[in-house]
Amino acid sequence: MEIRKVGVVGCGLMGSGIVETCARAGYDVTVREINQEFLNGGLARIQKSMGRAVDKGKMPAEERDAAWARIHGTTDIKDLAGCDLVIEAAIENMDLKKQIFAELDGLLAPHAILASNTSSLCVTEMASVTKRGDKMLGMHFFNPVPVMPLLEFVRTILTSDETMTTAREFGASLGKTMVTAKDTPGFIVNLLLIPYILDAVRMVENDLATKEDIDTAIKLGLNHPMGPLTLLDFVGLDTTLFIADAMFDEFKDPKFAAPPLLRRMVLAGYLGRKSGRGFYDYGK
Numbered sequence: 449m450e451i452r453k454v455g456v457v458g459c460g461l462m463g464s465g466i467v468e469t470c471a472r473a474g475y476d477v478t479v480r481e482i483n484q485e486f487l488n489g490g491l492a493r494i495q496k497s498m499g500r501a502v503d504k505g506k507m508p509a510e511e512r513d514a515a516w517a518r519i520h521g522t523t524d525i526k527d528l529a530g531c532d533l534v535i536e537a538a539i540e541n542m543d544l545k546k547q548i549f550a551e552l553d554g555l556l557a558p559h560a561i562l563a564s565n566t567s568s569l570c571v572t573e574m575a576s577v578t579k580r581g582d583k584m585l586g587m588h589f590f591n592p593v594p595v596m597p598l599l600e601f602v603r604t605i606l607t608s609d610e611t612m613t614t615a616r617e618f619g620a621s622l623g624k625t626m627v628t629a630k631d632t633p634g635f636i637v638n639l640l641l642i643p644y645i646l647d648a649v650r651m652v653e654n655d656l657a658t659k660e661d662i663d664t665a666i667k668l669g670l671n672h673p674m675g676p677l678t679l680l681d682f683v684g685l686d687t688t689l690f691i692a693d694a695m696f697d698e699f700k701d702p703k704f705a706a707p708p709l710l711r712r713m714v715l716a717g718y719l720g721r722k723s724g725r726g727f728y729d730y731g732k
Contacts, residue, residue, distance in 0.1 A: 453531045458536065467519060495516070534562055542570075545564060560583065563584070598624065684721075
């Protein structure tokens with residue numbers, strides 16, 4: 449099957465990046481948000497992102513204009529009916545995602561593929577509310593989507609070979625490097641990343657070292673581009689806490705148990721870069 453028209457549900461940070469990436473790859477993209485305010489914000493984010501690419505000489509202005517012309521915003525999910533692939537990029541709430549997929553299943557043509565951008569939730573459970581489990585998989589993009597080269601596929605026990613072949617062709621057309629994981633919480637990246645970040649938080653919590661020394665040690669000792677606490681601020685403390693809780697609920701393994709410090713920082717509103725303060729202060 450050839451994918452010509454792509455739908456995206458959600459135009460937040462991840463959704464807008466997915467929309468931009470698909471449009472720049474030549475796809476006609478329809479993105480749906482729950483209201484006009486959120487939609488306008490997401491579309492403005494895409495314009496700003498592509499504008500930066502033009503300013504930096506990474507994309508000709510003509511290419512930006514052509515990509516923008518391929519993007520169509522809507523607040524009506526029925527406008528996704530003609531899509532060959534719909535990627536869900538809503539918030540990490542299983543009930544909401546199941547509601548979206550049940551509605552999409554009734555709208556789309558039988559050949560259409562459904563994908564979730566979830567970073568931790570069970571794709572099989574989402575597929576259970578549809579009649580096309582063989583045409584459903586996870587497509588986990590990484591932020592910022594237009595820049596990060598990785599696309600993590602999540603294959604359930606229902607996903608067909610044909611769906612995976614089509615998905616890989618699609619990923620290649622976006623210029624992504626692809627990996628495939630089974631439908632297990634955390635998949636590949638977060639299964640390794642979350643315990644690593646939680647251990648760094650525990651080191652601060654137990655006063656074993658300063659946050660600056662922990663980050664410097666990892667950067668220079670392991671040649672990582674950033675330390676775990678800087679990375680945590682970038683990902684978002686609330687996002688990390690949500691993923692950790694989901695993985696602990698599934699595995700009941702103490703390594704996925706969120707440290708009290710992380711939970712209290714989220715309760716205090718210290719969410720990282722997006723809130724202006726996390727383990728570091730970004731107010732300046």
